[in-house]
Amino acid sequence: MNENSGDLNEKAALEESAQAEATGPAEGAVSPQAAGEGPTASELLALLRRGITARNPVLVRALALAPVLFVSTTLKNGLLLAGVTLIVLILMSIVSSLIYTRIPAYLRAALLTLIAAAFVTPLCMLSNTAAPNVAASVGIFLPLVAVNGIFLSRAEHFDGDARLLPAVIDGAANGLGFALAIILLSVIREVLGSGMLYGRVLPGMQNFSFSFALMPAGGLFALAFLIAIVQFARQNRQRKEQKSAGRDRD
Amino acid sequence: MRLVVGASPHIHHEENITIMMGDMLVALIPMVVMAGVYYGMRALLLIAISMVSSLAFEYVYTRIYGKIATIGDLSAVVTGVIIACNLPATVPLWFPVAGAFFAIIIVKQLFGGIGRNVFNPALAAIVFLTVTWPGIMSVFPLPSKALSIFGSQEGYTTNETVLSSLRQGLLPNVSYGELFWGSRAGCMGTCAALVILIAALYLFYRRLINWQIPVAFLGTVALFACIFPRTPASAGRPAAVLYELLSGSLLFIALFMATDPATGPISAFGRLAYGVLCGLLTVLIRRLGVFPEGAYFALLLVNPFSMPLDRLAWKLKVKKGELLDERK
Numbered sequence: 001m002n003e004n005s006g007d008l009n010e011k012a013a014l015e016e017s018a019q020a021e022a023t024g025p026a027e028g029a030v031s032p033q034a035a036g037e038g039p040t041a042s043e044l045l046a047l048l049r050r051g052i053t054a055r056n057p058v059l060v061r062a063l064a065l066a067p068v069l070f071v072s073t074t075l076k077n078g079l080l081l082a083g084v085t086l087i088v089l090i091l092m093s094i095v096s097s098l099i100y101t102r103i104p105a106y107l108r109a110a111l112l113t114l115i116a117a118a119f120v121t122p123l124c125m126l127s128n129t130a131a132p133n134v135a136a137s138v139g140i141f142l143p144l145v146a147v148n149g150i151f152l153s154r155a156e157h158f159d160g161d162a163r164l165l166p167a168v169i170d171g172a173a174n175g176l177g178f179a180l181a182i183i184l185l186s187v188i189r190e191v192l193g194s195g196m197l198y199g200r201v202l203p204g205m206q207n208f209s210f211s212f213a214l215m216p217a218g219g220l221f222a223l224a225f226l227i228a229i230v231q232f233a234r235q236n237r238q239r240k241e242q243k244s245a246g247r248d249r250d
Numbered sequence: 251m252r253l254v255v256g257a258s259p260h261i262h263h264e265e266n267i268t269i270m271m272g273d274m275l276v277a278l279i280p281m282v283v284m285a286g287v288y289y290g291m292r293a294l295l296l297i298a299i300s301m302v303s304s305l306a307f308e309y310v311y312t313r314i315y316g317k318i319a320t321i322g323d324l325s326a327v328v329t330g331v332i333i334a335c336n337l338p339a340t341v342p343l344w345f346p347v348a349g350a351f352f353a354i355i356i357v358k359q360l361f362g363g364i365g366r367n368v369f370n371p372a373l374a375a376i377v378f379l380t381v382t383w384p385g386i387m388s389v390f391p392l393p394s395k396a397l398s399i400f401g402s403q404e405g406y407t408t409n410e411t412v413l414s415s416l417r418q419g420l421l422p423n424v425s426y427g428e429l430f431w432g433s434r435a436g437c438m439g440t441c442a443a444l445v446i447l448i449a450a451l452y453l454f455y456r457r458l459i460n461w462q463i464p465v466a467f468l469g470t471v472a473l474f475a476c477i478f479p480r481t482p483a484s485a486g487r488p489a490a491v492l493y494e495l496l497s498g499s500l501l502f503i504a505l506f507m508a509t510d511p512a513t514g515p516i517s518a519f520g521r522l523a524y525g526v527l528c529g530l531l532t533v534l535i536r537r538l539g540v541f542p543e544g545a546y547f548a549l550l551l552v553n554p555f556s557m558p559l560d561r562l563a564w565k566l567k568v569k570k571g572e573l574l575d576e577r578k
Contacts, residue, residue: 210382211381211382211383212378212381212382215381217381221356
């Protein structure tokens, strides 16, 4: 499907090269359309790392904040949503890399959402039978994975002209990035909010309760602090890279 | 052209922040005295803890981040006193410390320090404490000097306040004299209506507060109390208005917290609209919300609207073709 290059292709290529400039040298750039031969293993690894860190869907691109804030009150909830999202993202990356450029532009979002709903529905039923309590407390945000912002954004910017393997790797990386964010947040909030972790009381925290952490406002504060830490680390790293680049020029 | 918006208040004045905050402290002294009279050493100890911890957090933050030290401008002390005034005297001793941390570090300094905060720090701290530990913040002691200074306060607490009676549609078991002198169950420094009014008159004379916000705020609440009284019909409408206005911490909030120059609008129209919005939300939250004192939540919700309301006022002025003269 690499023949179907258009404006979208160029846009994506530009974006990718900009990304490559920000993250590393040009020859290590992660290009979705490695013309001719397939992508090398190191490129795929860079793709995986990029989705989790530099382009983390929640902590850097601020996608899918509503489910993250609402669900991340306990680790069980967070794990369930992270798992479902990861599976759906991988499946969707396969589908959208295969069909994205073959469907007319005005139908893409609607059709992809329909396909995602077809994936999410059995997963919802599965989690309703396997862990009914957790599924109930995740509530509406479990079926709402179907209208998740992450895979629509990925389909738009990446899958359209990517080969199957890079698309799947990128989908998995985004899923893992989402999982990392929601698991971090839910660990922080569950420990602070109720003195428990994974539903078990932590030693020495029997009567501990700071219910503010479990409220939406507390979730926003925790997320804001996480994002601040990530931005701080990114800026530090960029400063270091600029410094070393300056030294090389001298 | 590049326009840079400086930190509010955007008013040129011969006085500086230290003198403003000093005046504010002078106006708050009567509240501290009343708290001491009604609740004894316990209240004074809580107020002292609140002041000292606010100053300490301010100092530590400016020190760590290498900012200009702002503890000398007394704003942290004012925040500390206002937080303590709005607490029941029975709270544990670490309570003001938690409030001061939230107010100074999170609401004030992380938003950029004095004048750049979107929300009133003391107000946000009170709301934070109320929603986090609702059990501790919703029981009030009756004024008595028998509170132990360091121990727990189990025996002295009461759930029955003027607000809770109003919510149940009963006539509060408090006389007007008790309302004016503040000898009723409530927060430490916000019950004595007469003292608050006199202190506010001093602030108004010193031009630290404006009349538009409190008048619009209290007027809206009074209007709704008059139209839809919460007291039994036999008590009459004036009683409903008085009880609604003098219950909880409404008077203190409207006069001392809503008029905060950093978080309030500066145009006359903006101030009136701000006050009306506060009043409307107060009425709604007091009647339909979970927490009895809706004024804190109302003011916190309206705080971020001060800039848009000023902008709206500006647009209206321009439409009328008048000059932009806000200060007469």
